[in-house]
Amino acid sequence: MKLALFDCDGTLVDSQDVIVTAMTRAFDRAGRPVPPRPAILSIVGLSLVEAMRRLGDDDPTFPAEAMAELYRGAFHELRAESEFFEPLFPGVRAALDLLTARKDVVLGIATGKSQRGVAAVLRHHGLEGRFLTIQTADDAPSKPHPAMVLQAMEAVDVEGADTVLIGDTSYDMTMARAAGARALGVSWGYHARDLLMQSGAERLVEHPDDLLPAMDALWEAGR
Incomplete structure (x- = not known):
C-alpha cells in the first residue's frame, strides 16, 4: 500500500x-x-x-x-460570511478522483490547519471520507517537524519509501525528508520553485494533472 x-x-x-x-x-x-x-x-x-x-x-x-x-x-x-470561499485549485478534484480509484493508494492530509478547519474544507467541497488519516496542528508540532508525517504513516501502516508528501512550501519538503518520506513540490502554491528544490523537493509539478505520474515515479524509485 x-x-x-x-x-x-x-x-x-x-x-x-x-x-x-x-x-x-x-x-x-x-x-x-x-x-x-x-x-x-x-x-x-x-x-x-x-x-x-x-x-x-x-x-x-x-x-x-x-x-x-x-x-x-x-x-x-x-x-x-456569505462570500467566504476556499476554492480547490483547478485540476485538484480530478487528481483526487483518480487517486481515490487506485486500489494501491490511500490518501491523507498533513496541514497547519486545525481539525475543525480541515473538516470545513472537506465538507464544503464534498470530500468527506476521502482521506484515511488527517494530521493537523491540533495533533503534532508545527511543520517542519516530521511528527505529522510519521503519525500518518503509522496510522495507515505505510513505510517512508511508499509515502509521498505533496506540498507547496519549504516546510512541507523539509518535513517529508525528515520523516524519511518522498517530497513532491507543487508550483501553484505560496513558495517559490527554487525554495522548494532547495528544501528537498525530489520533483516539482506544474499542474495537478502531473501529480500521479510524478508520484508513481517516486514510488518506483523508492523500491
Whole structure:
C-alpha cells in the first residue's frame, strides 16, 4: 500500500485571500502594523502560534499566542460570511478522483490547519471520507517537524519509501525528508520553485494533472 499525503492550504485549496484578510483583521485589532502580503503568505503551512512568532520576527516580547487567538476569531468570522470561499485549485478534484480509484493508494492530509478547519474544507467541497488519516496542528508540532508525517504513516501502516508528501512550501519538503518520506513540490502554491528544490523537493509539478505520474515515479524509485 502507498500513501499520498497532501498539504491543504496552497496545495489542495487556494486560501490566500482568506488568510491575508484574517491576518489583516487580527493585526488591525491588536493595533499593530499589518505585515506585507508576501510575508503573510510565506508562513502559510506553519501552525498558527509558530506563524505568528515568525511574523513577529521571533521577538520574545511579541504576543504570538494572543495574536493567534485574534486570527482564529477573525477567520471564524470570515467563515460565517456569505462570500467566504476556499476554492480547490483547478485540476485538484480530478487528481483526487483518480487517486481515490487506485486500489494501491490511500490518501491523507498533513496541514497547519486545525481539525475543525480541515473538516470545513472537506465538507464544503464534498470530500468527506476521502482521506484515511488527517494530521493537523491540533495533533503534532508545527511543520517542519516530521511528527505529522510519521503519525500518518503509522496510522495507515505505510513505510517512508511508499509515502509521498505533496506540498507547496519549504516546510512541507523539509518535513517529508525528515520523516524519511518522498517530497513532491507543487508550483501553484505560496513558495517559490527554487525554495522548494532547495528544501528537498525530489520533483516539482506544474499542474495537478502531473501529480500521479510524478508520484508513481517516486514510488518506483523508492523500491
